């Protein structure tokens with residue numbers, strides 16, 4: 001059943017019950033998953049994490065197939081950011097596991113997670129304002145071995161993000177909010193990740209810019225086969241481009257479903273997200 005948190009009946013039976021990226025069948029054209037059919041690129045199982053005495057994640061399970069966007073939704077304090085931090089090793093995992101292509105990577109250090117192919121873009125468009133666009137991008141490529149590889153990756157970034165190419169010598173401080181969001185995503189991609197953890201990319205952006213950022217995220221999935229966990233307060237914008245959706249509530253998974261089904265379930269969105 002969809003509803004690990006007691007919200008039965010909101011979504012059509014037959015879809016709502018399965019973890020993201022598994023029960024709905026393989027996404028079209030992706031071949032179904034990770035290295036082997038049926039193995040999700042990212043699987044989080046019964047993850048427990050918190051701060052001091054407080055438990056922010058109380059046993060969360062999510063899985064994501066290759067080339068899919070999973071929208072991670074929930075009210076303030078639901079545990080969305082904590083989930084991304086726990087996956088990428090930024091906070092201590094107290095229980096459960098994180099699997100990448102079926103390999104247990106739980107409790108690896110952030111730099112090891114980055115090397116394993118997990119890129120984390122925290123909320124807040126955190127560019128280094130004193131550095132130029134190019135200097136910011138070069139930081140993202142540091143993890144890559146070999147100068148030629150890094151240079152080629154930089155050129156590829158400029159092709160993917162023409163707006164950054166035209167500003168490459170400008171200080172990042174001169175970029176708009178939307179351009180900064182593009183820069184932090186481009187910087188993360190320079191590490192050549194297989195999994196991208198995106199925390200609230202729409203934060204502080206105008207509606208038209210949010211649409212552009214969401215279109216960019218969908219385009220990355222479609223053109224590169226990247227697997228994306230998209231944490232968003234803006235549920236409608238995220239569900240419009242996502243394949244699957246997960247609603248967190250008080251540190252637990254309340255609902256997992258196809259994004260389109262979630263978007264259509266106004267009662268559920270109202271119940272958990274106040275929409």
Ligand code: ATP
Nearest residue numbers: 051054056074075076077078079080081082083233
């Ligand atoms: P938001 O959309 O507001 O960012 P969220 O769903 O991302 O919310 P988290 O930031 O993961 O939620 O927070 C989950 C819980 O952990 C909340 O109760 C929050 O108050 C608590 N929390 C988050 N960060 C810390 C911290 N650094 N120290 C103590 N408690 C924290």
